Every structure is written in C-alpha cells, then in structure tokens.
Amino acid sequence: DAKTTQPPSMDCAEGRAANLPCNHSTISGNEYVYWYRQIHSQGPQYIIHGLKNNETNEMASLIITEDRKSSTLILPHATLRDTAVYYCIVRVAGNSGYALNFGKGTSLLVTP
Amino acid sequence: GAGVSQSPSNKVTEKGKDVELRCDPISGHTALYWYRQRLGQGLEFLIYFQGNSAPDKSGLPSDRFSAERTGESVSTLTIQRTQQEDSAVYLCASSQNTEAFFGQGTRLTVV
Numbered sequence: 001d002a003k004t005t006q007p008p009s010m011d012c013a014e015g016r017a018a019n020l021p022c023n024h025s026t027i028s029g030n031e032y033v034y035w036y037r038q039i040h041s042q043g044p045q046y047i048i049h050g051l052k053n054n055e056t057n058e059m060a061s062l063i064i065t066e067d068r069k070s071s072t073l074i075l076p077h078a079t080l081r082d083t084a085v086y087y088c089i090v091r092v093a094g095n096s097g098y099a100l101n102f103g104k105g106t107s108l109l110v111t112p
Numbered sequence: 113g114a115g116v117s118q119s120p121s122n123k124v125t126e127k128g129k130d131v132e133l134r135c136d137p138i139s140g141h142t143a144l145y146w147y148r149q150r151l152g153q154g155l156e157f158l159i160y161f162q163g164n165s166a167p168d169k170s171g172l173p174s175d176r177f178s179a180e181r182t183g184e185s186v187s188t189l190t191i192q193r194t195q196q197e198d199s200a201v202y203l204c205a206s207s208q209n210t211e212a213f214f215g216q217g218t219r220l221t222v223v
Binding site: 036038042043044045046049085087099100101102103104105 | 116145147154155157160168171203205210211212213214215216217
C-alpha cells in the first residue's frame with residue numbers, strides 16, 4: 001500500500017471548517033483514500049473513502065486532487081467532539097488481503 | 113451482535129504469565145484485524161485474517177504472539193510469557209468489504 005504523509009497536529013476553532021491534508025504521491029490506480037479517526041480512549045472510527053471523485057457524507061467531505069497525489073478531509077463545522085487523531089490511509093478496496101496500515105495521523109484540537 | 117466485542121476490557125497480569133484476548137467480530141464479516149496501541153502511540157498492525165486465506169502474520173512482534181480464528185467467527189490473540197513492554201491496548205476490527213469496525217479494545221497491563 002502507498003504511504004501517506006500528514007501534519008502531526010492542527011488546531012481549529014469550534015464552528016469553523018477543519019481542513020486536514022494528506023499527501024499520497026505514490027498512490028496506485030486501484031488504491032482508494034480512506035479516512036478514520038480515533039477519539040481518545042476509543043477504537044478508530046471510519047469516516048469516508050474515495051477513489052478519484054469528491055465524496056460527501058453526514059460526517060465529512062473528501063476532496064481528492066485530479067492527479068490523486070493528495071487529498072483533504074473537510075469537517076465543515078467542527079465541534080469540540082471532533083477533537084481526535086485523524087488517519088489517512090490508501091489501500092485497495094474491499095477485503096483484498098491487505099491490512100489497514102495506520103500511520104501517525106494528524107491530532108486535531110478543536111478549541112472553544 | 114451490534115458491533116465488535118472484545119473481552120476482557122481490562123487485564124492485569126504478572127510478567128511471565130500467558131494471556132488470551134478474545135474478539136467477537138460482527139456476524140458475516142470475513143476480515144478480522146488485530147492491532148496494538150501503546151500509550152500515546154499509533155496503531156501497530158499485528159495480524160489480519162481474510163476468510164479461508166492464510167493469515168497475514170507479518171506484524172506479530174515475536175514468536176510469543178499468536179492468533180487463531182475459527183472460520184469467520186471469534187478470534188483469540190495469545191501472548192505467552194508476557195513482558196512489561198507488552199502493556200498496551202489491543203484492538204480488534206472486522207470488515208465485510210470497505211469499512212472496518214473496531215472494538216473498544218482490551219487494556220493489558222503487565223506488572
């Protein structure tokens with residue numbers, strides 16, 4: 001699986017949009033971009049995934065650049081409960097025999 | 113069940129003892145993962161089961177660690193002759209296709 005690079009930490013004011021970047025310059029054509037988050041003392045939680053088109057669900061939006069070498073996870077109106085470590089993972093879809101490899105992620109702090 | 117269940121939630125053991133951690137995945141999920149997370153650290157991949165395929169054991173840190181899975185049901189992670197460095201939260205996840213669902217983990221403390 002391709003490796004990803006994320007900033008170690010970010011701050012965001014409550015109510016503002018949180019934009020979390022991820023670089024994955026060696027991504028392969030059949031690899032998807034997945035985002036998970038881990039709130040303190042809990043197991044990781046799936047957020048969203050995409051291949052090349054932008055995706056949106058009730059939690060977040062995912063913007064993938066045209067060359068697919070980077071992406072941004074957007075939390076449109078961050079709340080204090082969004083404080084967590086956010087992981088960007090690239091992986092072929094489905095249960096393909098490849099494990100989910102989490103990196104160090106970005107620690108997002110949402111402040112009042 | 114409604115989600116991935118792990119037991120026990122907490123385990124304190126003496127150095128040198130063996131421990132067994134259990135994971136009950138979501139029914140029907142063919143993939144099952146084990147991870148280790150030391151305090152303040154990221155998730156460290158241990159082992160991955162996918163259906164009837166041979167498991168990916170590439171993340172197991174030593175031969176003291178082993179895991180079994182019966183078909184597509186429960187999995188057990190066994191740590192023999194525990195060491196203090198084994199203290200961590202052990203997380204299990206299961207997946208049917210795309211999204212992996214995690215349990216709340218077992219917090220292992222080796223004293």
